[in-house]
Structure formats: C-alpha cells, structure tokens
Amino acid sequence: MSRAETPRRAGRQGRAGIRDVAAAAGVSITTVSDALNGKGRLPDATRRHVREVAERLGYRPSAAARTLRTGKSGLIGLTVTTYGDEPFTFTEFAYFAEMARAATSAALARGYALVILPATSRHSAVDVWSNVALDGTVVIDPSDHDPVVLELVRQGLPVVSDGRPAGTLPVTAWVDNDHEAAVLDLLDHLAAAGARRIGLLTGTTTDTYTRLSTQAYLAWCQRVGQDPVYESYPAHDPCAGAVAADRLLARPDRPDAVYGLFDPNGTDLLAAARRYGLRVPEDLLLICCSESTVYANTEPPITTLSLKPRRIGTAVIQLLIDAIEGIEHDRPIEQVIPTELIVRTSSQRRPPRTTVSPPRSPAPDN
C-alpha cells in the first residue's frame, strides 16, 4: 500500500503502462487487463470506460511482457539459404520472392509476422537466432542434418520445411512438389512435340530439387533409350549458367530440345541458340523452370514449369500455424503441390496460331 500510492511517473519518457491506465481509470490493473482482453466478468460500462481511458492515454500493451507471460510471440522464422553474405541466391530469386510473398500474406492474415533469419546460426557476432522469440519456423530446402533445424526441434518448436527433408531430419511437416512427375511429364511433352534428343541443364549442388529432377531425367532417358545429354554448373553463380548453356549447345551430340532447371536458363539458352544460329522452336525446343513472367514476352515466348511457389508458401504457413495453435494432425504431414507446365511457343513445333501475342495475363494463381 505504501509504495502503490506513488502515482507512478506517468509515461516517463516512454509509453503508458497498464498501471497508468488503471490509475487514470480508477480501477485495478486486473480490471484493465480483463476489460481490454474481453475476459473476466465486467459490466459493459466499466469495459467501455477502461477502453476509453486506454485509448486516450495511447496505451499499447508491451509485446515483450505479453510474450514472456503467454509464451507466444506471434513470430514465425523464415530461413533463407545463404551463399556468402547474401540471403537467398540469384537462381531462387523469383521463386523465393513469390513464396515469401504468399507466406507473409498468409501469416499476417492469421495474426502472425515473419522474421527473416539466416540459414546458418553464426551469421554475425551475436546469434540472432537465440535473440528472437519464435513460435515456429519455416525452413526452405534444409540440408541433410541441418544444425539449426535440429536445435529448433530440440527446443520443442514446430518446424515446417519447403522441400521434403533429406535423410531423417525431424520436421513437423513439409510441403513439396512432385519433382519426378513434373520432369517426366515435361519430357513427354517435348518428345510429343518431336524432340529426338533432349538435353538437361542442371546444377552441381546436391539439394533435393536438383537431385530428384536429374534422377527423373536419367530414368526417363533409360526408359526411352536415349543417351543422357546434360551439363552441370554451380547454380548460385549467375555467370556459370550462361557458360553451361553455351557448352550444352556446342556439344557434338547437340540436343534438339533442352530443359533448364533454373530460372535464368531460359534467357541463357535463348542467347546461346542465337549465337549458334539455332531457331526456336524450329531447331531447338526449350523449356525452363521459372516463375518469371518475362518468358511470356520473349522472342519467342518460352514454355516454363511453375512450381507454384505461392501455393507452397501458403500451405507451409497454414501447416505451421496449425501446429503452433495445437490443431494437431497426428503424424508428420506431407503435402504435395502439383506443378504447372505453362506451354508457350518454344516447346511447340507448330505454333498453334501465328497471330500477335496478346498482352500477358496477370497469372492470378502461381
């Protein structure tokens, strides 16, 4: 009683606390808390009065205190694979941006915010990971024994991964495309368009996407009895892609159709084809995996495989928030998102129509 009487330096160089509101409204802090959070049993008059006073004082509850008390921060970590100092790589650019955009939107709609965090725990002098209170984490393409993921699950935090986890990584759930099916379907499409020898532009990295896609290509080749024709390059190096595209078309066993696994491969292959005087699609059929809309307006427009990053981003967030809020599914959830082959001129020997291409559409659902 003796200390409680001190009027508490009201808003001393900072925001008003719940105590200031209680004092100003002539009630206890319990009543303030209950009134603002819609709990307890209070008459509407008191509730309105307290809310009015809180509004007048510009009271905002301390997020830190609430987090400490409730154990929920409303924050979701989003790890991005880092090469060197930069978060997310050049080749993943459009994909990651689209995926992050959808994830951000989905998280905000459910009252959560995303925190961008590095894939490595020791990115700077202080460990940013342990400095932020997370309710859960989304990891993109985690490696086999990702130490960050292991540490997070050890702490009991739900972890959902974009891309099926390699090895025995104990994630709460994952979302991925069916990469084998996508590649097989796409190769059949090229073969149906008249391709006799299909080449592949792939990466030297061992991530799941590259590995599964390449394996599917090799399996397809074996099935139809074609010798594999492919070039690998470090996908994080934007220069190397153009060089590898050139190498692929310079081979003695030059393919008459190429699938490029990474986003810039389309323009790379197109430029290389021009250098060798190859017409697309007459001499060379072309498909690349990309989310970029520029391929709708290239000369010629290029067929792309979309991994539907927006659907993936949304799905990942829904699964994670369900896990956070205890909407428990019993066993590890695996969700497979279908890909979409956006067929354009570059993969068709007979372009369906020779009219001018209309202005590109907004592509509402990729």
Add this chain to the structure above:
Amino acid sequence: MSRAETPRRAGRQGRAGIRDVAAAAGVSITTVSDALNGKGRLPDATRRHVREVAERLGYRPSAAARTLRTGKSGLIGLTVTTYGDEPFTFTEFAYFAEMARAATSAALARGYALVILPATSRHSAVDVWSNVALDGTVVIDPSDHDPVVLELVRQGLPVVSDGRPAGTLPVTAWVDNDHEAAVLDLLDHLAAAGARRIGLLTGTTTDTYTRLSTQAYLAWCQRVGQDPVYESYPAHDPCAGAVAADRLLARPDRPDAVYGLFDPNGTDLLAAARRYGLRVPEDLLLICCSESTVYANTEPPITTLSLKPRRIGTAVIQLLIDAIEGIEHDRPIEQVIPTELIVRTSSQRRPPRTTVSPPRSPAPDN
C-alpha cells in the same frame, strides 16, 4: 528460503532456465548471467565452469525475458506497401526483393533481424504491429500522413524511410535517389542518341517516385521545346502496362524513343514495338527503370536505369541502427544514392559493336 529449496522442476516440458543452470553449477543466477554475458568480476575458472554447465543443459536465454528487461528486441520492422491482400506490388518486385535482400543482410551483420509487416495497421483481426516489440522500423515509400509512421514516432521509435517523406512526415532519416537528375540525364542520353520526340510511360499513382520522375520529364520537355507524349496507367496492374505501352506507340504523334518508369515496361514496349513493326533501336529507342538482369539478354538488350536498391537497403539499415544504438546525428539525416544508367543496345542508334554479346556479368553492386 523455504520456497527456493524446491529443486525447480528441471526443464519441465521446456527449455532449461537460468535458474536450472545456476542450480546445476552450484552458483547463483547472478553469477550465471554475468558469466554468460561477460560482465561482472569473475575468475576465468568460474566463467568457464558456468558456460560448460549451460552448454551441457542446452541452455538458451529467453529472448522475451531479455527483451522485457533490456527494452531492446533486436527486431526491425520492414513495411511493404500492400495492394489488396498481397504484400508489395508487381512493379516493385525486383526492386523490393533486391532492397529487402540487402537490408536483411546488413541488419543480420549488426545482430538485428527484419520483421515483415503490412503498411496498414489493420491487416487482419489482430493488430500485428502492436504484437511485436520493435527497436525501429524501415518504411518504404510512406504516404503523406501515414498513420502507422505517426503512431511509431509517437511511441518514440526511430523510423527511416526509403523514399523522401512527403509533406511533414516526421521520420528520423530517409534515403532516396535523385529522381529528377536521373530522368534529366537519361533524357539527355536519348536525345544525344538521336531521339527527336521522347515519350514517357508513367503511372497514375501519386507516390513520390512517379511524381518526381514525371515532373522532371515535363520540365525537360519544356526546356528543349518538345510536346510531352506520355501514357499513364495504374502501375500495380500488370496487364495495364502492356495496354498502355501499346497505346503509346499507337498515337498519331508516335515517339521515336520511350522511357518506361516501371520494371515490366521494357518487355511490354518491346512486344508493342514488334506488333507495330518497329525496329529497336533503329526506329525506336528504349529505356526502362528496372533492376532485372533479363534486360541484358533480350533481343535487343535494353538500356535500364538502376535505382541501386542494394545500396539503398544497406544505407537505410545503417541509419536506423545508428539511431537505435544512440549513435546520434543531430538533425534529420537525408542520404541521396546516385542512380546508374546501364547502357545497352536499345538506346544507341549505332551499336558500338556487332559481335555476339558475352555471358552477362554478375553485376556485383546494384
């Protein structure tokens, strides 16, 4: 004493607390805190012992409790302009992605993490803004009397904006390009290449970038005595850009050079030029403002104006963290980042060389 004796349910269904470490190490929690944070006066033996025990128990300090106690969360808000439900618009896509990438990297290097937040306070049922403890905020292109910014500065939080604030918005600091100078320089470049009538593809929105750029265009026209030739469209609609590009080239007073303010304008204008049988650059000179590297490999390659988003993102973060950490500059800081005109074939009547274009460079500093 009576209560302190209870061994504190060690790590009951959660992480070990500082008290568990203290008990296990046989010291007080003060000693643990000092040992781990490098404070106080402790012999190295004690320090090492405590760290060992903490490591063994897998102790991680609670970020929420630390934030509550110290008042610093290590989190920086990043607002993105939302159109409809989606964070950041299509036209700002590459710019925003690059800028956010650099900002993320710069923040992590100084021990801070970025939280992506919506520009509007009421994006969902709960107010995400008041649910997260921020040390400061980066706002991109704030509107004249942005209520979020006003609320933040009222709370005493530092706010740094990307784009000079309109009106009397009380930001702590801002970073921007010199848009007038960039446009004037670019128009001179086109005129020097032989352009007689330069057109503009601009937006209907009233943001600072669009406004300043358009004003500079009009001022340049007046100076050289050319009638302005421009088309406006809602920049957030990806379809409208293609239509506006078509409209611009369909005019009776068709320009022989065009500058497009937004990222997709390059491919839009190129497609429109093809439809009207205009050769680039022989019949039509082309420049657009873009950060995308696809314009290095289009047919022909298109000259672009880069706003240097990575330098802007880095600068914004440095100014903000300086403000947070009390490295005070006395008055509102304004930092102007120069733009860069990346000259390619589309803006040169005589292409400097007709050799094949080499694989594009990694563009280390845009």
Add this chain to the structure above:
DNA sequence: CGACCATGCAGAAACGTGACTGCTGCTGGG
C-alpha cells in the same frame, strides 16, 4: 596488528503483463 580495499559472489528488485485467488456487497429463495 588493525584498517582498508579488491575480489568473488549472493540477494533481490525490477521489467509489464496475464491469471489465479479471494474479498465484498447484494439478491433471492427457503
């Protein structure tokens, strides 16, 4: 030999909120 100081550590008070417990006065039924 006694006073003083540096060293090594423990106790306890915050930080601001949420939630449990419990106290008071009023009302209605037996």
Add this chain to the structure above:
DNA sequence: CCCAGCAGCAGTCACGTTTCTGCATGGTCG
C-alpha cells in the same frame, strides 16, 4: 430472517532475465 450464491472487482504471484546493491573473505600496507 438467514445464508448461499454470484457479480464485480482488487491483490498477488509468476514469466525469466538483467542489474544494482551489498556481504563476506583474504591480502596488503601503514
């Protein structure tokens, strides 16, 4: 008329840190 029950609210603890204050102990110097 009395007591059970409930509405309406206040007190108090706990969340897990950081940090201020302060108490011992042992060594040193006048």
